[in-house]
Amino acid sequence: MKTPRALVPxxxxxxxxxxxxxxxxxxxxxxxxxxxxxQIGEWFWSALxxxxxxxxxxxxxxxxxxGFIIGAAIGIPVGALCARSSLxxxxxxxxxxxxxxxxxxxxxxxxxxxxxxNEAAVLFVVVMGTVWxxxxxxxxxxxxxxxxxxxxxxxxxxxxxxxxxxxxFPAALPGIISGLKQxxxxxxxxLMAAEIFVVILSGFGLxxxxxxxxxxxxMDQVVGVMLVVVGVGLLADLLFFSPIERWLRRSRGLxx
Amino acid sequence: MPAHPSSESNSQLTLRNVTKRFNGRAGLxxxxxxxxxxxxxxxxxxxxxxxxxxxxxxxxLLAGLEQVDEGSIKLDGANVVEPGRDRLVMFxxxxxxxxLDALENVLFGLxxxxxxxxxxxxxxxxxxxxxxxxxxxxxxxxxxxxxxxxQRVALARSLAPNPRVLLMDExxxxxxxxxxxxxxxxxxxIFKQRKKTxxxxxxxxxxxxxxxxxxxxxxxxxxxxxxVFNIDLPRPRRINxxxxxxxxxxxxxxxxxxxxxxxxxxx
Numbered sequence: 258m259k260t261p262r263a264l265v266p267x268x269x270x271x272x273x274x275x276x277x278x279x280x281x282x283x284x285x286x287x288x289x290x291x292x293x294x295x296q297i298g299e300w301f302w303s304a305l306x307x308x309x310x311x312x313x314x315x316x317x318x319x320x321x322x323x324g325f326i327i328g329a330a331i332g333i334p335v336g337a338l339c340a341r342s343s344l345x346x347x348x349x350x351x352x353x354x355x356x357x358x359x360x361x362x363x364x365x366x367x368x369x370x371x372x373x374x375n376e377a378a379v380l381f382v383v384v385m386g387t388v389w390x391x392x393x394x395x396x397x398x399x400x401x402x403x404x405x406x407x408x409x410x411x412x413x414x415x416x417x418x419x420x421x422x423x424x425x426f427p428a429a430l431p432g433i434i435s436g437l438k439q440x441x442x443x444x445x446x447x448l449m450a451a452e453i454f455v456v457i458l459s460g461f462g463l464x465x466x467x468x469x470x471x472x473x474x475x476m477d478q479v480v481g482v483m484l485v486v487v488g489v490g491l492l493a494d495l496l497f498f499s500p501i502e503r504w505l506r507r508s509r510g511l512x513x
Numbered sequence: 514m515p516a517h518p519s520s521e522s523n524s525q526l527t528l529r530n531v532t533k534r535f536n537g538r539a540g541l542x543x544x545x546x547x548x549x550x551x552x553x554x555x556x557x558x559x560x561x562x563x564x565x566x567x568x569x570x571x572x573x574l575l576a577g578l579e580q581v582d583e584g585s586i587k588l589d590g591a592n593v594v595e596p597g598r599d600r601l602v603m604f605x606x607x608x609x610x611x612x613l614d615a616l617e618n619v620l621f622g623l624x625x626x627x628x629x630x631x632x633x634x635x636x637x638x639x640x641x642x643x644x645x646x647x648x649x650x651x652x653x654x655x656x657x658x659x660x661x662x663x664q665r666v667a668l669a670r671s672l673a674p675n676p677r678v679l680l681m682d683e684x685x686x687x688x689x690x691x692x693x694x695x696x697x698x699x700x701x702x703i704f705k706q707r708k709k710t711x712x713x714x715x716x717x718x719x720x721x722x723x724x725x726x727x728x729x730x731x732x733x734x735x736x737x738x739x740x741v742f743n744i745d746l747p748r749p750r751r752i753n754x755x756x757x758x759x760x761x762x763x764x765x766x767x768x769x770x771x772x773x774x775x776x777x778x779x780x
Contacts, residue, residue, distance in 0.1 A: 409608040411596040412576055413622035413674065423621075427612045509611040510656020 292477040297484070300477040309466070314485065317448065317462035320376070324383025325444045329437055332388045336395025336436075337421070346396065353392040361386035361447030365454045376460070379451045386447025387440040394436020398429040431505050438498045445490055463489075525710055526552035526575070526678055530584035533570055543735035544570040548584070550729065550738070552678070557704055557711045559725035561718055563768070567736020568714045572682050575712060576602050588677060598626060601671040603684040607663040609655040615642065615666045616651035622674040641669035644703060661692035665699070672707065681713040685720065694752050697723055701749045718768075719761045723752045730764060732771050739771050 274294045280286070281293035288296065304310035339350040364385045368378035402425055410424040426433075452464020463482055470478030505511075531548040534541050545567035552558050560568040573579040574586060577596040586593040588600065601622065609618050619638040623629065629637075642648050645665040647658075655663055664684055671679055685693045701724065704711060715721055721728045725744050732739040742764055750757055 405604060405606060405608045406610060408578055409602070409604060411578070412600065412602045414598045414625040424610065508654060510654065
């Protein structure tokens with residue numbers, strides 16, 4: 258019988274965790290500095306029971322979703338504009354390319370000075386983290402739509418809005434989706450930076466939980482929150498972006 | 514049928530003194546120069562010539578995808594200034610939209626045609642898919658079809674909105690010989706059934722003789738009309754017919770005589 262593919266990472270993961278547990282328990286390291294997996298599990302369980310983990314995850318996800326949607330809603334039309342007009346490409350396009358390379362944590366001081374320690378500051382950082390990657394991806398994928406499709410559509414009488422929605426956008430969709438995926442990853446990074454650096458009274462997110470762990474010298478909490486952050490990122494990819502990408506590739510014959 | 518009809522009254526597509534130039538790397542290049550042609554209603558005209566003779570440029574001008582620099586192109590008396598449903602194009606690659614299935618691809622042009630109900634559009638799309646022998650593949654996406662099937666869907670898509678003129682830009686050149694021969698038969702059958710005016714561009718002289726009522730030979734640098742041949746062979750014609758092969762050889766000889774050195778790609 259064939260071994261199921263999922264079995265290998267599970268077995269290796271369990272072996273590593275077991276080794277880690279044994280290493281910490283043997284007293285070779287201080288468990289304040291390196292908590293054992295069971296200690297992290299205990300923190301995880303207690304944070305689940307008192308509801309602090311769920312509420313922090315909810316606050317963070319809400320900010321992430323809102324920031325990502327705003328960033329995409331700005332980025333997609335602006336990217337399309339950059340693809341259509343060389344004037345926009347030479348101005349907004351080049352600006353986007355530059356700002357995309359700026360680490361999003363650099364927006365945190367700007368946001369605090371401009372908005373103060375509040376939701377608006379966090380949202381601003383997330384949007385700034387998302388929007389430039391989306392602009393560049395949409396611009397590039399629209400520009401690389403095969404001219405043949407446009408010629409064929411135009412001879413059949415397609416123009417303007419019809420051409421954009423029925424030909425250009427569907428043709429550019431794979432590139433736009435991978436741009437959104439990249440935008441999502443940037444939004445996630447910038448939100449963590451914002452939550453760690455901006456102390457916000459309006460909501461206690463995962464970043465704040467991480468920061469609190471540092472202040473209390475609770476390594477189990479720090480590592481535990483980091484694992485949750487990794488888990489959320491992985492789930493978003495596995496449940497949302499990967500299925501869309503796979504469906505797109507399959508329906509266009511790029512993958513069996 | 515005279516090679517140069519004197520009257521324009523019964524001609525549908527008229528090209529007069531058509532000249533087109535491009536800004537190339539070596540300065541201004543004249544792609545086609547002083548082209549005069551009349552295509553009659555229901556005629557199958559073939560533009561043939563070696564690479565660089567401007568035959569594809571001429572087709573783009575007819576399609577309205579490019580604009581003439583001098584002269585004029587008229588369809589039913591009206592100037593051709595932009596792409597339009599009355600002149601549909603079959604391209605070298607099939608140009609089918611990979612995100613739509615075969616039926617939706619055929620419906621694309623029909624949906625843009627005003628004055629039809631959705632039921633009529635669907636009926637027309639199915640009729641043309643059936644005409645090209647793909648009635649049972651309407652749900653297939655382009656990648657699930659062979660090269661020949663894709664060109665058939667492209668043919669159905671170009672025919673469905675019932676254009677005045679069908680323009681074909683080397684649509685058979687990327688197909689294998691067997692599929693091509695089959696499509697020659699299909700095109701002739703559809704041409705006979707639908708009485709469509711067709712302008713085909715090709716570099717394959719045998720193909721030109723097999724399909725055309727009239728074969729216009731172009732020569733390169735700049736693209737000019739060299740000679741016009743009337744093909745009076747009975748239809749349906751088979752590509753391997755000896756009479757057809759003899760005529761194609763004559764045209765090849767005529768072309769070679771015009772060229773200092775024969776270009777590649779001539780059959």
